[in-house]
Amino acid sequence: MNKRLYSEVYAILEALREDFGADYVARIPADVLKFISDSRDTEYTPILDKNKGYHEQGLSDDAVAALAMLKLNYLCETDEEKAELLNLLDTNEQALNEKMKSTTSALELLRLIRRSK
Amino acid sequence: MRENEASELCSDGVVICVQTIEFDNEKYILAREINFKNAAYFEFRSLDLRDPKSFFATEKNGEYSPVSSGLEKKLQKYADPLERKDGGIIIREAEESGESASDPELDERLSGELNSRKAEFIKAFTERYEQVFGKYFPEKYGETVLDNETREFVPKTHKRDQARNLDHTISEIIFDSSRPENCNGQYRTGNRKIAMCDEKLCRPEQNYISETLFHEIFHADTATYTTMDGKNWQANRVGVFTASKDGEKFVGTALNEGLTEYFASKLYGVKPNTYEANVALAKAMIGAFGEETMLKACYDGGEKLEQGFNKIFGEDKYAEFMHRADACYEFCNPSRTYIMSQPRDSLGSLLTTMINERVDDIIKEAPQNYNEQLDSLREASDKISKFVEADNFQQKRVGVAAYETRDRIAKLQKMLVPAKKNDSKLSSGRLADLFNSEHRHGANEFKLTILDDVMRQNWASNFYNYHFAFKNAEYLANESDLNGVMRGAQQRIDLVIEKGCTQDDVKQLGELRKVWEEALKNSLVNDASLLPSKAKSNIKTLIAKAKMFMAQKFAKPKDAQIENEVQATNPVQSGESLGVAANADPQRGVISMKDIEQIRDTFKEIIESERLTAKKEWEAAYAALEPDDPRRVWDISGDNFALNVRNNNGTPLEDILRDPPTSRNDALGKAMQLDEFVMEKEINRMVDKRLNGFAYTTLNGYNGDHRLLDSDMGKRLQRMDLASEKAILEKQQALLETKIDIAEWCERTYGKDAVIDKHIGELEQKYDDNKKALSAIGQRQKQLSTQSLEPRAQSYAQNTAFQNISASRVNELFQSVNRQMQQGINPVQRGRAL
Numbered sequence: 023m024n025k026r027l028y029s030e031v032y033a034i035l036e037a038l039r040e041d042f043g044a045d046y047v048a049r050i051p052a053d054v055l056k057f058i059s060d061s062r063d064t065e066y067t068p069i070l071d072k073n074k075g076y077h078e079q080g081l082s083d084d085a086v087a088a089l090a091m092l093k094l095n096y097l098c099e100t101d102e103e104k105a106e107l108l109n110l111l112d113t114n115e116q117a118l119n120e121k122m123k124s125t126t127s128a129l130e131l132l133r134l135i136r137r138s139k
Numbered sequence: 140m141r142e143n144e145a146s147e148l149c150s151d152g153v154v155i156c157v158q159t160i161e162f163d164n165e166k167y168i169l170a171r172e173i174n175f176k177n178a179a180y181f182e183f184r185s186l187d188l189r190d191p192k193s194f195f196a197t198e199k200n201g202e203y204s205p206v207s208s209g210l211e212k213k214l215q216k217y218a219d220p221l222e223r224k225d226g227g228i229i230i231r232e233a234e235e236s237g238e239s240a241s242d243p244e245l246d247e248r249l250s251g252e253l254n255s256r257k258a259e260f261i262k263a264f265t266e267r268y269e270q271v272f273g274k275y276f277p278e279k280y281g282e283t284v285l286d287n288e289t290r291e292f293v294p295k296t297h298k299r300d301q302a303r304n305l306d307h308t309i310s311e312i313i314f315d316s317s318r319p320e321n322c323n324g325q326y327r328t329g330n331r332k333i334a335m336c337d338e339k340l341c342r343p344e345q346n347y348i349s350e351t352l353f354h355e356i357f358h359a360d361t362a363t364y365t366t367m368d369g370k371n372w373q374a375n376r377v378g379v380f381t382a383s384k385d386g387e388k389f390v391g392t393a394l395n396e397g398l399t400e401y402f403a404s405k406l407y408g409v410k411p412n413t414y415e416a417n418v419a420l421a422k423a424m425i426g427a428f429g430e431e432t433m434l435k436a437c438y439d440g441g442e443k444l445e446q447g448f449n450k451i452f453g454e455d456k457y458a459e460f461m462h463r464a465d466a467c468y469e470f471c472n473p474s475r476t477y478i479m480s481q482p483r484d485s486l487g488s489l490l491t492t493m494i495n496e497r498v499d500d501i502i503k504e505a506p507q508n509y510n511e512q513l514d515s516l517r518e519a520s521d522k523i524s525k526f527v528e529a530d531n532f533q534q535k536r537v538g539v540a541a542y543e544t545r546d547r548i549a550k551l552q553k554m555l556v557p558a559k560k561n562d563s564k565l566s567s568g569r570l571a572d573l574f575n576s577e578h579r580h581g582a583n584e585f586k587l588t589i590l591d592d593v594m595r596q597n598w599a600s601n602f603y604n605y606h607f608a609f610k611n612a613e614y615l616a617n618e619s620d621l622n623g624v625m626r627g628a629q630q631r632i633d634l635v636i637e638k639g640c641t642q643d644d645v646k647q648l649g650e651l652r653k654v655w656e657e658a659l660k661n662s663l664v665n666d667a668s669l670l671p672s673k674a675k676s677n678i679k680t681l682i683a684k685a686k687m688f689m690a691q692k693f694a695k696p697k698d699a700q701i702e703n704e705v706q707a708t709n710p711v712q713s714g715e716s717l718g719v720a721a722n723a724d725p726q727r728g729v730i731s732m733k734d735i736e737q738i739r740d741t742f743k744e745i746i747e748s749e750r751l752t753a754k755k756e757w758e759a760a761y762a763a764l765e766p767d768d769p770r771r772v773w774d775i776s777g778d779n780f781a782l783n784v785r786n787n788n789g790t791p792l793e794d795i796l797r798d799p800p801t802s803r804n805d806a807l808g809k810a811m812q813l814d815e816f817v818m819e820k821e822i823n824r825m826v827d828k829r830l831n832g833f834a835y836t837t838l839n840g841y842n843g844d845h846r847l848l849d850s851d852m853g854k855r856l857q858r859m860d861l862a863s864e865k866a867i868l869e870k871q872q873a874l875l876e877t878k879i880d881i882a883e884w885c886e887r888t889y890g891k892d893a894v895i896d897k898h899i900g901e902l903e904q905k906y907d908d909n910k911k912a913l914s915a916i917g918q919r920q921k922q923l924s925t926q927s928l929e930p931r932a933q934s935y936a937q938n939t940a941f942q943n944i945s946a947s948r949v950n951e952l953f954q955s956v957n958r959q960m961q962q963g964i965n966p967v968q969r970g971r972a973l
Contacts, residue, residue: 037931037932038932038935041928041929041931041932041935042928042932053960054960057956057959057960061959070931071931072929072930072931073929073930073931074930074931074934075930075931075933075934075935075939075940076931076934076935076940077934077939077940077941077942077943078934079931083943083944083948084952086940086941086943086944087944087948087949087952088952088956089935089940089941090940090941090944091949091952091953091956093935093941094949100917106938107938107941110938110941110942111941111944111945111946111949112946114941114943114944114945114946115945115946118945
């Protein structure tokens with residue numbers, strides 16, 4: 023796995039700590055946090071803009087997916103929130119599949135496949 | 140030589156001054172450190188920080204030396220890279236910054252004009268100062284300050300000798316920042332108000348002796364140094380009105396401007412017309428601590444204020460006060476439009492709360508000098524009350540609280556202070572006077588509450604709880620005959636106090652009270668049909684025995700006045716004889732330690748005896764149950780059966796629910812009891828806790844102002860409040876579920892019944908209503924949680940961060956991470972996988 027991915031996840035977690043408080047991030051088990059911290063590229067520190075959403079920070083899709091995974095597993099506050107996120111991910115999945123079916127451009131298809139994985 | 144100097148405050152109170160020097164047609168820029176830590180005033184100079192690469196060396200003791208590492212760090216943001224030469228002197232040519240050459244003629248003319256104006260202003264300012272505040276400075280101060288001219292520390296003088304200092308201060312401000320042609324150039328000082336002053340001072344037609352200048356001069360006169368954020372000068376006094384080492388310090392900043400505006404306006408002879416919220420806050424402080432204290436705090440720093448505060452409120456309480464005041468003031472962010480009374484009301488309320496808390500501590504700790512401490516608190520409370528009265532507080536509850544607090548202390552003192560010196564006993568009739576005295580909530584309730592203070596030494600944590608304590612007392616008094624009897628017995632203790640006893644006796648009586656309370660709890664448990672009828676009657680017997688015992692022990696001859704008062708103050712006991720009058724004990728005037736121990740032991744014996752009886756009866760009833768009877772699950776082990784019934788899992792609720800009803804009526808009764816007793820108590824406790832937070836009450840006081848509610852602090856408080864409300868509703872739901880279960884079980888066991896059906900219907904309706912309310916709270920919580928977040932966090936909270944992420948991608952990542960974390964426990968796998 024790309025070390026920069028973990029650097030980005032680490033930066034996101036730091037930002038989450040800032041935005042939502044230390045308790046929020048502390049819901050993630052310590053060994054997972056340690057794994058992320060140990061696995062990251064310490065030379066690479068992504069800079070996040072406070073005035074932009076996470077999806078606008080130019081992070082890799084892998085990092086955002088990892089964030090989704092962490093949120094789903096540890097950070098959702100209620101079952102409803104978790105269901106909402108799952109629903110979103112499923113909807114994204116379906117939309118992507120539809121797009122892949124309908125696209126005729128090989129290049130675009132490759133892009134979509136890459137996005138889906 | 141032309142000089143251009145800028146300064147910046149370092150954390151240790153050192154001001155870094157930067158100078159541009161023109162010498163032999165070459166420009167040099169140097170930096171030097173000046174320690175203004177103990178200076179009484181500071182320099183305002185013409186400034187230019189637009190040339191940031193102008194820091195090279197420091198000057199100490201007249202010699203230049205290379206910049207220290209600390210200073211270098213400070214300067215790096217301006218000068219990068221720093222250049223040095225051998226010897227450390229200077230030194231680098233300044234970049235062209237478009238400076239215009241000065242006009243000697245203009246300088247001279249202005250200098251002449253300004254000098255005369257300066258003299259006129261100083262005269263006006265100092266005369267007014269002497270008139271208004273001179274009374275506060277009768278003597279010279281013994282502290283030393285840095286003399287601006289000689290750079291030596293000299294004895295610090297105060298307003299009696301202020302003109303000299305003021306002359307320097309003002310001359311710096313006026314001379315160095317008053318060049319109209321360059322007002323927009325490098326000579327313009329950062330502070331907008333100073334710049335305004337300059338313009339006024341430089342134009343003959345302007346009245347330069349203005350409120351604004353008074354305000355700024357007061358800053359200059361009181362501040363120890365200036366701070367600069369790269370743009371603005373600000374007279375400040377770090378550490379004076381700020382307490383917490385970290386976090387924001389709203390009040391410190393607010394008071395700096397608020398006090399300055401207040402005092403400067405007073406000097407000028409007008410009402411403050413700016414910094415309204417700050418002034419309101421300053422007025423609250425002045426109201427509480429006095430004008431002289433606050434004025435001197437402006438000069439001397441907050442240390443003396445802190446010492447005085449801590450002396451009254453206890454160690455480190457000043458820091459706590461400032462911290463809590465910050466929370467109040469956050470509502471009243473000066474950058475917003477707000478109601479001016481709010482900071483003042485908040486602070487008044489906070490001070491009152493803290494006084495009450497201190498009284499609580501004194502009651503708990505019972506220090507030797509309690510009366511002295513109560514005196515100080517009463518004095519502070521008096522000031523607040525007068526301030527409230529004089530200033531027409533908007534929030535009436537603040538005024539009520541202030542007066543109640545003052546009364547509370549006064550009455551406590553009246554009760555606790557011996558009548559004569561060396562007289563350790565409370566004088567006879569003193570309590571009767573106290574109980575007779577008029578009180579906002581009536582003498583009877585006040586009596587119960589004040590007794591709580593002394594007997595239980597457990598006054599509610601703040602004055603809001605006072606009302607709940609009162610409510611609970613009232614509830615208990617009306618709850619049942621049994622409790623009434625207990626209360627009646629308590630009256631006997633009251634009489635003992637009334638007749639006179641030592642403070643040690645009062646403490647001992649507190650322990651006796653615990654025994655009473657234990658009996659009271661048991662009476663509630665038994666009254667709740669948890670024990671077989673015989674056990675219940677036994678408890679009644681216990682109470683009766685107790686009543687008789689106490690009556691005999693504390694019997695007294697008829698004292699029409701006191702007896703009538705006691706009867707009158709006990710609605711439950713009225714008309715019921717405690718057998719106190721006729722068979723009077725001639726020794727009744729003093730209760731001894733031996734008596735108290737005997738009473739306590741006797742009570743323990745009676746209670747233990749009754750518990751054992753109850754346990755035996757219960758065991759027999761248990762043995763008679765059918766094997767499949769649900770009541771078989773009850774735990775009847777343990778010797779202290781009666782206590783186990785109540786205390787096994789800590790709360791009355793769980794104990795009651797552990798015992799299924801024995802009949803239909805019992806089930807209904809139990810359900811009702813849950814409603815009336817457990818639910819009320821439990822939920823009241825939660826409501827009480829909810830109201831307990833000062834922040835909430837502050838919010839509650841201002842919830843009519845949407846601007847405050849919309850502030851970040853307001854949202855935080857709303858979230859806290861919603862969480863409390865949600866917890867209460869969830870608790871209610873759990874209780875309702877249990878009650879429905881009980882009622883349904885009752886129906887299944889004993890057959891259908893219209894009354895039960897109706898009851899279940901009502902419960903279910905309430906359950907549904909609560910469910911809707913919970914749903915609304917959830918939505919509001921979500922709304923609040925996302926509203927106040929930064930855009931970055933909002934995207935995360937609203938899941939927009941994941942708008943391009945598919946489920947399969949997350950799954951794949953999940954598997955990948957799992958593979959990487961093969962060793963040891965895999966926390967991701969342990970978590971809830973997609």
